Amino acid sequence: MTAIDRGTGRGIDRADLVAVVGTGTMGQGIAQVALAAGHPVRLYDAAPGRASRAADAIADRLGRLVAKEHLTAADRDAALGRLTPVADLADLAESELVVEAILEELDAKRELFTALESVVSGGCLLATNTSSLSVTAVAGVLRHPGRLLGLHFFNPAPLMPLVEVVRGAATDETAVDRAHATVAAWGKTPVRCADTPGFIVNRIARPFYAEAFRAYEERAADPATLDAVLRGSGGFRMGPFELTDLIGQDVNEAVTRSVWEALSHDPKFTPSLAQRQLVASGRHGRKTGHGWYDHSEGAGRTAPHTAEPCEPPGKVALHGDLGPAQGLVGLIEEAGIPVTREPVGSHLALPDGTRLSLADGTTATGDPFAASVRFDLALDYRTATRVALAASMAAPRSPCGPRSACSRRSVRRSVWSRTSPAWSWPARSRCSWTSPRTPPPARWRAPRTSTPPC
Structure with a gap:
């Protein structure tokens, strides 16, 4: 049985197993979303012990929701009872949906999906959470590329409603319909889009970051002032400097570079030298304690001019x-x-x-x-x-x-x-x-x- 035989317009059942491969920030967030929707979830990561640590981190977040009275203790316990970290890819064989959230490298993703194809059933949907790589290129090495599509969640996945449902050149329409219905059942807002560089959001967002970074590089103003102006005058919830510190400078810069290269080095998508230097110096934002801003313990908020x-x-x-x-x-x-x-x-x-x-x-x-x-x-x-x-x-x-x-x-x-x-x-x-x-x-x-x- 293949993915296209599972019916049109109907998502996977609530009792169906969802697997998440890659247990970083995005992988944990996607797993939490699937748990909240009632699915059993299995976590896998190639790094030994990382899946178990991710399960502990999810448990901590659910515990904080209970403390804030956003979740009952019974619902937390039920969700954690459905969460299983695994150490072998073969343990994902029963999955109806596998979402990949590993590093943003084409060869790594191809290698993973090639391995998954020999493990999961023919009816299992395969989804990549890539933010900028070609879904078509990821699926190109598969025997059955029609069941692979993009499900691009945004950080933090439990809070952000938008999910881009990306159809590659070889993706079956019924696979897209099934994934779209599944994401909608999870309480998200799925948006269908074509497999173009950056999809919708990341393509539109590139100039938002690029112009702000260029203004900084030209000494128009410092990051705190530019962020404050875009919040107070432009109506944005976060400015580009604080937002990329949250996302991760390494992740954001890699997406910018990927879109720039895919669009034949269009000048308006040119990566920022200042951001490249942050990445090279290991200042990746909140997760490393320093990015555009100092996020170390006790550091005060930088005041705008x-x-x-x-x-x-x-x-x-x-x-x-x-x-x-x-x-x-x-x-x-x-x-x-x-x-x-x-x-x-x-x-x-x-x-x-x-x-x-x-x-x-x-x-x-x-x-x-x-x-x-x-x-x-x-x-x-x-x-x-x-x-x-x-x-x-x-x-x-x-x-x-x-x-x-x-x-x-x-x-x-x-x-x-x-x-x-x-x-x-x-x-x-x-x-x-x-x-x-x-x-x-x-x-x-x-x-x-x-x-x-x-």
Whole structure:
């Protein structure tokens, strides 16, 4: 019997055995998801003793869920009763689904699946959790490549709902249907996708990381400031530096390099030299105690750069409209600052003539108007808690300090500085200065006719 004979649109049964090969962070997380769905689960790892240690780690996590009253002690005990670490690949023979979560190396994955094919039944689904390798290439060495597909979970697997269900060139459609239904029954959100470099999420995410790392390399700002701006202005839950420290710099850099190579070295996917140096130095993020940030015991959180407060101006002139930043005008008026209007332009002007305009990919120093400040695009200026500013060298300096400009007043007050080229932001907001010599990364900016990015 083959995988395609098991029916269309129906996942594996709850009583069916799920095996996870590779017991690192992702393997443990996937095993926990399958346990939570009621399956018996077997863990295998080529390193002696590692599967048993992974089972202990899963037990610890389930214990913490019980302590937080997110799981009953009875359910924990039942789940642990279904979890079995094994030391021999042959112990996976009864599996209906095997999910591989080993190191991201094509030859290693091919070797594993070739061995598995001689162990499991013809109806067993085989899935790789690869985040960037070709599913087609992984399956290419199998006698029956139609039953192998990609199931790409995201870290941490028990919490992240999305799972990419990747169909390789030789994958049977019914195998995809069966895997999709299984993942949906696990309470996840499965998304079908083709076997393209990076699939969906990792392909889209590459420029998010790359532009941030490039801005750091060009000394636009430090990691803490860039992360804070993307959280407070862009609406992201985590910035790229803290996120890659969580993922692992080695893992993230390997995915970037894989996508870059698969797309014929497209410049927008070029790996970061700074990140490569982190990997080479063993600073892989939280798991090693150091990455972009220091995660050692007792290390404090790095503070982002924040401008000092200043007094608001007496009035502001709006020239034309600000496109996607037009909402700022209402915030200024709500703060009690008079706004005059001129028909031509796309900027704000302070009483001293300093021009404030939305970042458009050019530098503040390249502005033909000497005294100028670029401000960043925000997902929602009313709720934004931080915004990035870049001033030209000729922009006036405030009495609060060189190019300081953020003044915090009451909630939902947008206050401009009287003698400097910037303002405070609503609702506990702050401003972060970036280097005026570095162009704002163009791919962070939305066209004036578009909606702000999310």
